[in-house]
Amino acid sequence: MAVQDIDIADLRKITELVQNRYGYDFRNYAMSSFKRRMLRILELKNLSVENLLKKLNETPGFIDEFLDELTVNVTEMFRDPGFWRVMRDEIIPGILLNHKQFKIWHAGCSSGEEVFSMAILLKEMGILDDVTLIATDLDTNILDKAKSGSYPIKNMELNEKNYIRLEGKGSLKDYYKEENGRAVFDKSLMRNVSFRKHDLVTGEVFNKFDLILCRNVMIYFNQALQNEVLKKFHESLFKYGYLAIGSKESLIWCDIATKFIVVNNEEKVYKKIKD
Amino acid sequence: MNKYNLNNSYKAVVIGGSAGSFQGIVKILSQLPKGFPLPIIMCLHRLKHVRNGFVEALSLKSVIQVTEPYDKEPIRKGGVYLAPSNYHMSVELGNYFALSTEEMVNNSRPAIDITLGSAAFAYRDRLVGILLSGANRDGGLGMKYIKDKGGLTIVQDPGECMIDTMPRAAMALTKIDYVIAVDQIVEFLKELDKQYR
Numbered sequence: 051m052a053v054q055d056i057d058i059a060d061l062r063k064i065t066e067l068v069q070n071r072y073g074y075d076f077r078n079y080a081m082s083s084f085k086r087r088m089l090r091i092l093e094l095k096n097l098s099v100e101n102l103l104k105k106l107n108e109t110p111g112f113i114d115e116f117l118d119e120l121t122v123n124v125t126e127m128f129r130d131p132g133f134w135r136v137m138r139d140e141i142i143p144g145i146l147l148n149h150k151q152f153k154i155w156h157a158g159c160s161s162g163e164e165v166f167s168m169a170i171l172l173k174e175m176g177i178l179d180d181v182t183l184i185a186t187d188l189d190t191n192i193l194d195k196a197k198s199g200s201y202p203i204k205n206m207e208l209n210e211k212n213y214i215r216l217e218g219k220g221s222l223k224d225y226y227k228e229e230n231g232r233a234v235f236d237k238s239l240m241r242n243v244s245f246r247k248h249d250l251v252t253g254e255v256f257n258k259f260d261l262i263l264c265r266n267v268m269i270y271f272n273q274a275l276q277n278e279v280l281k282k283f284h285e286s287l288f289k290y291g292y293l294a295i296g297s298k299e300s301l302i303w304c305d306i307a308t309k310f311i312v313v314n315n316e317e318k319v320y321k322k323i324k325d
Numbered sequence: 326m327n328k329y330n331l332n333n334s335y336k337a338v339v340i341g342g343s344a345g346s347f348q349g350i351v352k353i354l355s356q357l358p359k360g361f362p363l364p365i366i367m368c369l370h371r372l373k374h375v376r377n378g379f380v381e382a383l384s385l386k387s388v389i390q391v392t393e394p395y396d397k398e399p400i401r402k403g404g405v406y407l408a409p410s411n412y413h414m415s416v417e418l419g420n421y422f423a424l425s426t427e428e429m430v431n432n433s434r435p436a437i438d439i440t441l442g443s444a445a446f447a448y449r450d451r452l453v454g455i456l457l458s459g460a461n462r463d464g465g466l467g468m469k470y471i472k473d474k475g476g477l478t479i480v481q482d483p484g485e486c487m488i489d490t491m492p493r494a495a496m497a498l499t500k501i502d503y504v505i506a507v508d509q510i511v512e513f514l515k516e517l518d519k520q521y522r
Contacts, residue, residue, distance in 0.1 A: 080397075080415075080417065080423045080425075081417055081418060081423075082415035082416070082417055082423055082425075082439075082443045082446070083413075083415065083423060083425045083427060086427065086439070087427075122425065122426060122427050122428075124426050124427060124428055125426070129411075130376070132376075266426045268396075269396045269423065269424050269425055269426070270425065272397075273397050276397070296396070296424075296426075297376065297409075298393070298394075298395050298396055298409050298412055298424050299395060299396050299424075300395040300396070300398075302395070303397060303398075
């Protein structure tokens with residue numbers, strides 16, 4: 051955390067420029083984390099606010115770098131193993147009762163750890179080929195990383211621990227090869243996955259799903275924006291489809307809450323019950 | 326007598342702690358006056374992948390139920406809040422919490438600097454910051470932010486701390502109003518409580 055501070059007027063200048071020039075709308079991001087991300091960018095790139103504005107204005111390619119640092123891309127495989135157990139033992143079997151084939155949307159997929167987690171889970175359930183997965187993020191750099199399915203080997207200790215607590219069928223090592231200090235995951239896990247650029251804030255509803263995972267993404271939005279995005283999720287779900295959010299997120303304060311029921315409160319899985 | 330020269334303008338108390346702080350926290354929470362008028366916002370270093378148990382252990386001894394807030398949960402007067410494991414916890418303008426999974430700060434998530442720093446921004450001079458025993462420097466900068474905004478700063482007396490790195494980090498970075506033992510922190514909170522009666 052840098053000692054320097056940035057005031058709200060400067061933050062506004064940056065969001066306005068990014069919106070007018072590039073069409074991304076950060077006005078309704080949660081203030082405290084947004085401010086920290088900006089301070090972080092200024093520190094990493096060694097820029098003043100003025101220079102950042104100048105660079106955003108004059109160097110079109112810089113926006114990708116900017117988005118990559120602005121969005122939080124800290125994630126892990128099988129984060130909250132209890133959540134993944136609920137997926138495997140309750141939610142997905144519930145979907146399979148009514149559909150032999152179904153569709154999952156990973157909204158805000160970042161570097162793809164949750165997508166790989168899901169693919170491994172589905173493979174172990176023997177249904178990987180029955181499921182279509184669409185994974186989206188607004189950050190194109192991070193989507194490239196997700197597609198490559200290659201992660202620093204040092205991350206694997208935590209991922210492996212989570213996998214063990216999930217009580218998976220084998221070892222996480224069964225799914226990747228070690229190459230030059232990186233864990234490179236088996237490409238065949240991704241055979242039914244398509245990664246796409248999509249901005250939850252400005253993007254349109256583009257498909258219908260049986261299950262949407264958006265864990266620890268909406269925490270970066272303020273409540274007004276959370277409500278907007280939840281409306282889109284509601285519209286993107288089939289009736290009786292499921293929405294999974296982070297363990298410390300809740301629909302309690304959201305407009306759309308009455309159209310969902312809680313299926314699992316501990317792991318925050320909801321079911322759409324009204325159109 | 327008003328030993329600590331207090332008034333009733335404060336809006337919240339934030340507490341940071343790490344190694345060796347558990348007993349101090351328990352003492353504070355168990356001796357808190359009933360109906361304490363301010364929210365108590367705690368950020369304590371904890372095991373990253375043990376989601377349950379900690380808040381329950383604290384609640385056993387506490388006068389008031391301790392909760393781990395949800396993202397965007399409103400901050401209530403008299404609520405006692407603990408930063409959930411593996412999330413940073415911030416206070417937002419408008420008196421509610423925001424959680425995040427950003428990179429670790431000072432090797433920690435939750436990081437005390439983030440909770441204290443955001444609370445300092447939201448509550449300015451109406452904040453009391455308390456930093457207890459701990460083995461790293463997290464929280465030092467947060468205490469500086471509190472002081473810079475005109476808030477009141479307290480650290481646990483290093484002589485009493487199991488590990489004094491954390492309070493000493495704060496003392497090196499900013500002016501600390503009271504360097505006192507946990508028993509005096511309890512006394513301080515009782516006196517603060519009286520200002521609102």
